[in-house]
Amino acid sequence: MTRVDRRTRNPGFFQRQYLRLTGRLRRATDHTDGETTDQRLDFADVSLSQLGPSPADTALTGAPLPAGDPRFLARDTARAAIEHAHATWREGRPRLIALTGPSGCGLSTVLNQIPSWLPGDTTALRIDLQHRPGTAGDALARVTHGFGAAPTGDAVDDAVACLTAQPPRLILVDNGHYLYSRLMGSNDGIRALHGLMVATQGHHLWLLACETQAWRRQCDATRTDRYFDDIIALDYLSRDDTATLLATRHPAAGDAALALDDDQIDAIFKTSRGHPALALHLAELAMRTNAGQIPAPFDESPLRELERTELLALAEISAHGVLTAADLQSIFRRDSQGINILLHHLHQCSLIAAVPREAAEPGYRLQPLLAPVINAHLVRANYLY
Amino acid sequence: MEDQTLAQLLTLLSLRHLVETILVIALAALLVRGIRFTLDTLAERYPRARLQLAQGFPAIRLLVWVATIVFIAMVIVRPPDSVMFALLGSLSLAVGLAAQDGIRNLIAGVVMIFNPPFRTGDMIQFGGHYGEVVRLDLSATWLRTFDDNTVMIPNAEFLKGAVANSNSGALDEMVVIPVDLPWPCNIAEARAIAADAARASPYCYLKKPVAVVVSQRQELGQLVVRLTIKAYVVDVRLERVMASDITERTLEALAERHTALTPEMSCAE
Structure with missing residues (x-):
């Protein structure tokens, strides 16, 4: 039982200041009835669930923007670097490019825009990895399939021969987190793909x-x-980019009466840390409430109350992008019941979300809107590095 | 003359001085507790900075107590020079004779604050004890072993003998895990399995390298191949957990692949 669980009365002024400092204010007030325990990671003053499910319209969801969408926020530095790398490659100098960014920052959206940034005669091939390649053959087949060629087997040399027989292309590989695995003996596919x-x-x-x-x-x-x-x-987006994002993708964009003022934008930026989808959700919440109030930053006490294995599990899920219960069972050497309880608890705390997959065991990833908060906590606790 | 000295002493030991002194000491103790509480709260909030926060406490505490003693002597009591020198002389003699070991430990504690062989949070090996330094007092150091025993070691002892420090202020530390295999065995495969097992452990700090060293030794007349796995643990407190986890993974994988158990797969092939 935590210190907060024992509270039966509303905290006084000094107690409130202390709880605010230690991030336990929401949980303390949740316990005034002495019965229910709110373990969810949430805003300090309101519940994220008040927003309800994300609307299908991509203007408000975190879905990647298609190529050429006018709402795309210029990533000028990245664009210049990619254009330079492409020009160098065309001059005959081999290159490999990695595009990295924190969860939900818009990597897929940037990938969608890249073909339109390059000269018209560049042919692009998009490979979206859907799972972690188990074997070398599996990994190589995924690539050769993208070229419309037959699988070449487990030998990297055969796949190299197959690909070099194809006309030169720009190959965009999305979901690169599937190229990391901590599972014992499961790196053959990843090594083969790197070799290719x-x-x-x-x-x-x-x-x-x-x-x-x-x-x-x-x-x-x-x-x-x-x-x-x-x-x-x-x-993640800067304060100015967040303001632009809200101006272009917020449903009230163009309506002066509903436009967000500078203080609201500052508050949204502070709470969202520049995470585009979260910023849009916060803007939507502000629009729904009459006062236009922006929720206070997250109350991180549920994260601080997790046990070491739970934090390690979150860190592994974050590093792998998506992990199944069987994967976690292998990493932590626990029985299936133990892992299911752990996953259930993390799910209850709103820290992870299930990812349904066709004809396969569901995977789990960090709750997309909460990923910046969770990752920041894991870095502070030294579980992510 | 004697009457004058007595009168001076009575003035120094007046009730007002006594109350003020107690008050100042209480305030100092409260301040030290407040600092400790703040550092503990910060360490809970920022576990990555846990060691740095803990390391600053002994020096701060020393500073507070020295300042308190100086304040009491110079501001509250304000003894005449003659009394001060007489008291100091007598005190030094008495304390020096009665508490030689204590003073030695105290001086060693001060030396260790300014020239520390280890700090709070470090894992050290000393005099047959291995554990985490949980508290650094002026006269003694407290270790917590993996058996959850608390060991008190007088500070003077540290200046006499050699101390092995495993992490020197960092959260990660190298863990050495020996795994013995009967000869003959497939050494290359066993080495690869051991390295893979170390990297697969969720407690392994991947920012630092994993190494496997192979050596041979005799055990009960049998030739044994020793794989020494050297990997860094993400947090010193998980040292034994990681060692056990890696040993378990290595042995299971070796058994699964029959690397160590079937002579026909040996290097002699």
């Missing part, structure tokens, strides 16, 4: 989009960064 990229970089231009945490782990575990000539790092 390195061997064909003179013929094709590879661009791998990968979330920051997964990229760091790849670099730590296999020194992947040695092979990449350009590592372009994206970040």
Whole structure:
């Protein structure tokens, strides 16, 4: 039982200040009835669930914007670096490009825009990894399939021969977090894919989009960064970019009566940390409430009350992007019941979300809107590095 | 003359001085507790900075107590020089004779604050004890071993013998895990499995390298191949957990692949 659980009365002024400082204010007030326990990671003053499910309209969801969408916020530095790398590659110098960024910063949206940034005669091929390649054959088949060629088997050399017989292309690989695995004996597919990229970089231009945490782990575990000539790092939006995002994608955009003022934008930026989808959700909440009040930053006490294994599990889920119960069972050497209880608890705390997959066990990832908060906490606690 | 000295002493030991002194000491104790509470709260909030926060406390506490003693002597009591020198002389002699070991430990504690062989949070090996430094007092150091025993070691002892410090102020530390295999065995495969097992452990700090060293030794007349896995743990407190986890993974994988158990797969092939 925590210190907060024992509270039966409303906290006084000094107690409130102390709880505010230690991030336990919402939980303390939740316990005034002495019965229910709110373990969810949420805003300090209101519930995220008040927003309800995300609307289908991409103007408000975090879905990637299609190519050429006018609402795309210019990523000028990344664009210049990609254009330069492409020009260098065309001059005959082999290159591998990595595009990294924190979860939800808009990597897929940037990938969608890249073909339109390059000269018209550039042919792009998009490969969206849907799962972690189990074997070398599986990984190589995923790529050769993208070229419309038959699988070449487990040998990297055969796949290299197959790809070099194809006309040169810009190959955009999305969901690069699937190229990191902590599972014992499961790196053959990843190594094969890395080998294929390195061997064909003179013929094709590879661009791998990968979330920051997964990229760091790849670099730590296999020194992947040695092979990449350009590592372009994206970040969450700045305050000004957040204001532009809200002005262009907020449903009240253009309506002066509903427009957000500077203080509201500052508050949204402070709470969302520049995470686009979260900023849009906060704007929507402000629009729904009459006062236009922006929720206070997150109350992180549920994260602080997690046990070490739960924090380690969150860190592994963050680094891998998506993990199944079986994966976690292998990483933590626990029985299935233990892992299911752990996942259930993390789900109850709103920290992870299930990812349904066709004909496969569902995976789990960090709750997309809460990923910046969770990752920041895990870094502070030294479970992510 | 004697009457004058007595009168001076009575003035110094007046009730007002006594109350003020007690008040100042109480305030100092409260301040020290407040600082400790603040540092503990900060360490809970920022676990990554846990060691740095804990390391600053002994020096701060020393500073507070020295300032308190100086304040009491110079501002509250304000003894005449003659009394001060007489008291100091007598005190030094008495304390020096009665508490030689204590003073030695105290001086060693002060030396260790300014020239520390280890700090709070470090894992050290000393005099047959291995554990985390949980408290650094002026006269003694407290270790917590992996058996959850608390060991008190007088500070003077540290200036006499060699101390092995595993992490020197960092959260991560190298853990050495020996795994013995009967000869013959497939050494290359066993080494790869051991390295893979270390990297697969969720407690392994991947920012630092994993190494496996192979050596040989005799055990009960049998030739044994020793794999020494060297990996860094993400937090010193998880040292034994990681060692156990990696040993378990390595042995299971070796058994699964029959690397160590079937002579026909040996290097002699």
